[in-house]
Amino acid sequence: MGIVSPGFSGRRRTGAPELPPGQYLTEDFPVLSAGPTPRVARDAWEFTITTEAGVRHRWDWTAFRALPAERFTVDLHCVTKWSKLGTAWEGVSLDTLFADVESTAEYALAHSYGGYTTNLPVQDLLDGQAWIAFRYDGEELNAEHGGPARLLVPHLYLWKSAKWVRGLQLLDADEPGFWETAGYHDYGDPWREQRYWGD
Ligand SMILES: Nc1nc2c(c(=O)[nH]1)N[C@H]1C(S)=C(S)[C@@H](COP(=O)(O)O)O[C@H]1N2
Ligand SMILES: [Mo]
Secondary structure: OOOOOHHHOOOOOOOOOOOOOOOEEOOOOOOOOOOOOOOOOOOOOEEEEEOOOOOEEEEEHHHHHOOOOEEEEEEEEOOOOEEEEEEEEEEEEHHHHOOOOOOOOOEEEEEEOOOOEEEEEHHHHOOOOOEEEEEEOOEEOOHHHOOOOEEEOOOOOHHHOOOOEEEEEEEOOOOOOHHHHOOEOOOOOHHHOOOEOOO
């Protein structure tokens, strides 16, 4: 279904570029946060998926960590033009979290501890394209990069990967999030350079 499988460290067909247009490579891992870093204790953490009918699926940290997790290696592309290739993560696939969710909603709004929001089509969360990640580079995900756990949707610009994620709200109508309301692109495909509204 997805055009690009993110599970293969960004290596596409031979000869295909590794960097989306307008991006440069970085080796370090910049921290980009719109506000202060929330400190969420694991025993106070929860993740919810709320359907368009108002049905709420909820995992506390123990229930979340009891789910099957995957290791995956993906490339990250920030709209401020840095890209970092081959980042290694561990997380729970959204396919696993959606397994018992009954919904026909096409849109999702991700909500974070601290108030950040970002929207994306439900379709972009499924089929091995998105995770709730809790380990980075072999370590527990630190708070600066979104720990205890963050959404990771590497085929879209990184602002879609909500740090400190606490829930997904499923919606019949698209609802822009924090950066989308501020003029960033509604979808944010780095390969089509969809940085701003109208791109
Ligand atoms: N909750 C939350 N998530 C967020 C952000 C934020 O400010 N708050 N910034 C976004 C942006 S613009 C980017 S580029 C990435 C940065 O992730 P990093 O700090 O781990 O590099 O997180 C995204 N997710
Ligand atoms: Mo960003």
